[in-house]
Amino acid sequence: MNALRVSAVTAAACATVIATAMNSSAINTYNSSPAPERTEVGALVATWDDDADPGTADRVDWVCSGTMIDADTFLTAAHCTTDWPDNVRFYVSLDQDVQAGLTAAARQYPGDPAAQANAVAVEGIAHTHPDYPGPAADGHDISVVELPAAKVAARWSFTPATLPTADRLGELGPRGLDSTDWVVAGYGTQEAQRGPGGHTHPGGGVRLKAPLSFNALNNAWVRLAMTAPQGNGGACYGDSGGPNFATLDGKRVLAATTITGDGPCYATNVVYRLDTPDARAFLAPYVRLP
The missing domain is CATH 2.40.10.10 (Trypsin-like serine proteases)
Known part of the structure; x- marks a missing residue:
């Protein structure tokens, strides 16, 4: 968006x-936590x-x-x-x-x-x-x-993220992805706060994480729910490009990257799939693909 x-x-x-x-x-305040790990x-x-x-x-x-x-x-x-x-x-x-x-x-x-x-x-x-x-x-x-x-x-010491195999999200389909654990991480700001000057998005610059739940699968995109009553957190401004991890076959996989969502940062995180032919073709010269 x-x-x-x-x-x-x-x-x-x-x-x-x-x-x-x-x-x-960015990562919202609700249902989120620091992510030093x-x-x-x-x-x-x-x-x-x-x-x-x-x-x-x-x-x-x-x-x-x-x-x-x-x-x-x-x-x-x-x-x-x-x-x-x-x-x-x-x-x-x-x-x-x-x-x-x-x-x-x-x-x-x-x-x-x-x-x-x-x-x-x-x-x-x-x-x-x-x-x-x-x-x-x-x-x-x-x-x-x-x-x-x-x-x-x-x-820094780190273990690089694991990328998905070709069309892994497509193979799982909506039913499989609906039962998958999702986590978003990033440095972005917080959900909209109402103040004297209108809505603002405070915070940012600190690595946080939050759970999400599956909403919809498209050819290039996944839509993830950020709704607080369901126990979700979510992304907001400044989280662009950040990871959306999915637990697949018991392993944390970098399934998609944050791209956009709703303006107040309360409802939906729209993320770019990394298992598609186009994404994999772009990444192939830079990293060994699974």
């Missing part, structure tokens, strides 16, 4: 610069130019979520890595609290966005699906950031 695309950047305090660069979500889940950090001097990056912030799928490949959403100023640089952090790290780095390195980014993250090279943005049936909203494996390993 386009509203989520804008708010992911808003949560990172840069919507006025690149309002078209983002698409989704999900060390493969990270935040996408960016530096970019935001003034009249195009040669100098002067902004830095976390902007999306994602997952390490091998030692040097970070999976996220295409809308997280497109429509930026030409001098944008992307970084990945696997810290539990990226926002706190950036706040401390701003005090230590005032006026130096690159130093602030390097204090919390490792720089990489983004590769976006060449057919993004695609039609509604399959938006090709998938991207990876290739990282120097040695630098990542020197800073």
Whole structure:
């Protein structure tokens, strides 16, 4: 949903610069919890130019979520890595609290966005699906950031997420997926809060997780319910590109990535399947597929 695309950047305090660069979500307060054990889940950090001097990056912030799928490949959403100023640089952090790290780095390195980014993250090279943005049936909203494996390993310990086999979700079908345990993770903001100035989405920058339940399966998408009365939590702005894990055959599998949902972040998480021929073809040059 386009509203989520804008708010992911808003949560990172840069919507006025690149309002078209983002698409989704964050983890809600209800039925959610911290996720320090999900060390493969990270935040996408960016530096970019935001003034009249195009040669100098002067902004830095976390902007999306994602997952390490091998030692040097970070999976996220295409809308997280497109429509930026030409001098944008992307970084990945696997810290539990990226926002706190950036706040401390701003005090230590005032006026130096690159130093602030390097204090919390490792720089990489983004590769976006060449057919993004695609039609509604399959938006090709998938991207990876290739990282120097040695630098990542020197800073964090993690086990890469397991990707699904070809058409695994299709094989299970709605009945099988309905009985599957689902968990979303990410760094995004919280569900809409009503205040004097209208609705806001506070928080963000800390890795959280929440349970979801299956709603519907499409050729490229899964729709997951975030309704609190059913014990679900959910995603919100800033969770774009982050993982939606499904327990398949007793194993945690990265089945899909968060892309969009409803504006207030109360009802539905719309996620991009990773078991489709298109997603697998895009990922094949970067990671060994099961």
